[in-house]
Every structure is written in structure tokens, then in C-alpha cells.
Amino acid sequence: MNSANLEEMKLRGYVKLSEKEGCTSCEGSLGMENFKIPDSAITASSSYEDQSVGPKSARIRQELYGGAWCPKQMITKESYEYLQVDLGQLTVITKVEVQGRFGNGQGQEFTEYFLLEYQREDDGEWVRFKNRKGIEHFKGNTNTYLTEMCEVDPPIVCKRIRFIPFSQKRRTVCMRVELYGCKWLSGVVAYSMPQGDRRGAEVDLFDFTYDGIFYENHLSNGMGQLIDGETGGDNFRSDKHNFGIKGYDWVGWKNDSMVRNKPVEIIFKFEQVRNFSFMTIHTNNHFSKDVRVFSKAVIYFSVGGKFYQKKPLIHTEYQDKWVEYARDVNISLGNHIGRYVKVYLYFDDKWIMISEVDFGSKPADNFTVEVEPPTTKGPSTLAPVIPQQDFFDVPISYDKPKQTMEDIPPSKEAAPDDNIIAIIVGTLAALIALLVAIVCFIFWRQRRSKQNNNRHSLKPAVDRNIPINMNDIHGTRNGKVLNGNVYNSVATDDVECDAHICNGDKTCKSNHMTLEVTINGI
Numbered sequence: 001m002n003s004a005n006l007e008e009m010k011l012r013g014y015v016k017l018s019e020k021e022g023c024t025s026c027e028g029s030l031g032m033e034n035f036k037i038p039d040s041a042i043t044a045s046s047s048y049e050d051q052s053v054g055p056k057s058a059r060i061r062q063e064l065y066g067g068a069w070c071p072k073q074m075i076t077k078e079s080y081e082y083l084q085v086d087l088g089q090l091t092v093i094t095k096v097e098v099q100g101r102f103g104n105g106q107g108q109e110f111t112e113y114f115l116l117e118y119q120r121e122d123d124g125e126w127v128r129f130k131n132r133k134g135i136e137h138f139k140g141n142t143n144t145y146l147t148e149m150c151e152v153d154p155p156i157v158c159k160r161i162r163f164i165p166f167s168q169k170r171r172t173v174c175m176r177v178e179l180y181g182c183k184w185l186s187g188v189v190a191y192s193m194p195q196g197d198r199r200g201a202e203v204d205l206f207d208f209t210y211d212g213i214f215y216e217n218h219l220s221n222g223m224g225q226l227i228d229g230e231t232g233g234d235n236f237r238s239d240k241h242n243f244g245i246k247g248y249d250w251v252g253w254k255n256d257s258m259v260r261n262k263p264v265e266i267i268f269k270f271e272q273v274r275n276f277s278f279m280t281i282h283t284n285n286h287f288s289k290d291v292r293v294f295s296k297a298v299i300y301f302s303v304g305g306k307f308y309q310k311k312p313l314i315h316t317e318y319q320d321k322w323v324e325y326a327r328d329v330n331i332s333l334g335n336h337i338g339r340y341v342k343v344y345l346y347f348d349d350k351w352i353m354i355s356e357v358d359f360g361s362k363p364a365d366n367f368t369v370e371v372e373p374p375t376t377k378g379p380s381t382l383a384p385v386i387p388q389q390d391f392f393d394v395p396i397s398y399d400k401p402k403q404t405m406e407d408i409p410p411s412k413e414a415a416p417d418d419n420i421i422a423i424i425v426g427t428l429a430a431l432i433a434l435l436v437a438i439v440c441f442i443f444w445r446q447r448r449s450k451q452n453n454n455r456h457s458l459k460p461a462v463d464r465n466i467p468i469n470m471n472d473i474h475g476t477r478n479g480k481v482l483n484g485n486v487y488n489s490v491a492t493d494d495v496e497c498d499a500h501i502c503n504g505d506k507t508c509k510s511n512h513m514t515l516e517v518t519i520n521g522i
Helices: 003-012 388-393 418-457 492-500
Strands: 042-044 083-099 113-119 126-128 148-166 176-183 188-194 213-215 218-222 251-254 264-283 296-302 313-316 327-346 351-363 480-482 485-487
Touching: 083 113, 148 176, 264 296, 313 327, 327 351
Parallel strands: none
Antiparallel strands: 042 083, 083 148, 083 176, 113 126, 113 148, 188 218, 188 264, 213 218, 251 351, 264 327, 264 351, 296 313, 296 327, 480 485
């Protein structure tokens, strides 16, 4: 492919990553064996004996001092001992190599398994590495002299890295190591964005390798598939890694999943302030499946990350209705300066899918840290002079923010009419009088009800001097007769009457009359 055709394809966005000019391998030795990494950059959590088996002895294929680094404590699955290498700058690590302690034939220690942790920014969090299958344990050595090469996929971008020996059983271990990779030229240290969406029941368009924080469906302070160097194919449903995950190489968002159909927002953070010349976004255009290249990209720049420039850079992308190839969209950034780049991608169909983002930039020499924009103040106006007695009667208008003294009517016209006030006062007085009358009526009704209840509870008056014939008294069952006088007499029928009729009522209606008799002389 000649350079003219390549340039034309770049402009149209069809060029693939493997066809880009200047693409070089990133698998060179980083300097443990050849001493490019100095002793001062190699540290450890502990050493069995610092002078002989300290961290400076951990150079692969070198028989220095005691022959390897050996931690002070024996290793178990719960222990945390590490060998740390400071790379001095952001570096891409694609492979690591480990070896045991040969010690000129005297050594017997090696590491069967190990883990990796890395730190991307100064004073940043240490992150445990996991490969694309979610596995974090690397296979180590089986003897003291043979090396074991391990691929790091996805690649790690970091400044510092730790080798952590691991063992299921308690044992003594020693290590020698080497790292392979290259300098990280992009300068990206983190990006933040919404997590991708699921398409149907079997296509997961997530950022599976993101190493930052995942909270409420939002990714922050980490990096993942958008900068791993792997671009997705034309068919977004393919599974070229054979992970059993369709769409693995793509991160996608559905239009109706975004809040109020807003664009997709991605914020990129860089290690330092940079001068940007271009950015490239690898995107899908499978329009027969409702997937299109974004209609436009709106880009803001910031030095400090708090305040962004007011005027954005806007890139409009034409709608391709004929070719469904995945492609690179190249956007000129016009040498804008910033450490933070905020990108808004606008939908042209139901789905936006991207798999890789790259920047062309270099460290900026001269720049100015932006400050908070000045607060915009409204035009100054004079407050109207209002008499004290009419202070609460002047209506407030929100429709004329630029009102002046000439627009304000005299306070006498602005006050409500006195007749309206009189009507309001009279209505309130009538309501109060009505309430008082209702209360008095209720009180009168309650008092009358109590008086009626007292009358019903009184016993009927009976003449106490009623002559009776003792022979006419019948049915006395419980009473007694003494010297012709009757006392303690209770009618039998009254008991039945109480049981059937007097259910909670103090006055009992009976078919028989009980007389209370006062006998002379008693």
C-alpha cells in the first residue's frame, strides 16, 4: 500500500491499527538483566539477608551475591512479601520472566506461583493484575535454573510493579526477574465514562478489563479496553479470543439507556499537560444492525481538570450508508493544550460502539493553569423608595429584571383598595362568630344529653303505705316470713328478665312488677 492510498484511507477512517505508520514492537527488555534499571530502583518488603539475598540480587541470569532475592519469612497463601521495581516513567509491560536461585549449584529455592501488582501514578492505588480471563496467579518455576516467560495480557501501564510470591504450602522461596515492554507514549493514565450496555441476551458490550472504580454503572480512575491496543472487527458479535463472550472487543452504549438521550461522555486524564495534535477513535458502522459512527464529537480541554474552556472543538462525521466496515475516525485537535480531555459522542442511531482510542500529543512547554471564570453580575439598579406603612402591600415582579424608577408606579396606586381589606376583615370576623356558635351548640347538646340520662336512671316513685294482703303473695322462693313480715324477697322472674333483657341497660322492662314494701314497725 503506497503512502498516498494510506493517507486517503486515513482521511476516510478505514485504516486499521496494523496498517498505521510507525507501529513498532513493544517486547524489549526493560533492564533488569543488563542493569539499565539501577539497584536503587529495586526494593523489597523484606530480605532474609540483605547483603547476600537482598533485592539487588534479583537480576535474571545473573549470579550476584547470594544468587537471588529471598524474603525473610516463609511463604504461604496468606503472606504478602514482594519485590518492587520502579521503572521511573510510565511504561507498558507486555511480558515478565522469572527464575529461581541457582547460587552456583548451591541454591534450592524457587517460586511455583506469583502475582503482580502495579502503581500507575505517584501515590496512587496499588492494583492487582488479572488477565482477560480473570486469572491473577502466574505459573512460576519448577527448578532453580530454568526461566519461565509469562505473557501480560492485557498489557499493564504503570510506573512501578511488584512481584508477589505465592504458595499453597509453607515454603522458602527466592526469585530473579525481568520485565519486557516499552515506554508509554500516549500519556493517558485514566479515563472515566459510563459502563457499556448489554445488547440482547448474549452480547455484552462492557469494558471487561477496566482496572479502576465501578460505581452505579460508572467507571472512574482507571483504564481498560479502550487503550489496550486491541481493535474490534467488523462483526461486533464475534469472539476472536474464544472467551465465550460475544462482543468482547467492543464497548457500546444504547441511545435509550442514556439519561435524557444525552451523548456519551468520556474524560481522559494524562500524566502531564500536553499539546494535542489529533485523536483516533476506532468505531463500528454496522448500520444494518442499528450501529453507526457517532454523528459528531464535541471536545473540551482543561489544564487542571476543574474548569474547561468555553469554546469546544467540534468534529462532524458524515453518515456512511454504503460500507459497514469498522474504521478509525481521525480528529484533528489543532494543538490544543490540556491535561484533561472531555469528549462527547453524539448518537446517529440506536448504538455507538468503540474499541480503541489513541492520541497524538507531546508534553507542553508553556501553559497557563486556568482559573475559575468570573461571576457574571446583573446590571445595577436603584431600589424604589416605598413608604413604611405600605411595605407589605407592594407586589414583587419577576418579569422585568431591568426595571428602573420610571417603570415603578406610585406606591399609592400599587397598594390594594381599602374596601378589599374591609371585606377580608369582615369575612374573617363572620367565620370566627360562626365557629363560636358551633362550639356553644355542641356544648349545649352535650349538657342536655347528660340531664336526660340522669332522669332515666332514677327509680319510679312508689307509695310507701300500700296495704296488702299477706295471703295474696305467691311464688316467693328465696324469701322468709317472720311474724307476718316479709323481707329479702326477690321475684324469680326478674332474674330471667335480667338475663335476657338487661344487656347493658340500667332500666329493665319485665312482665312482672316487683314491689318494694315498707311494713309498719320494721
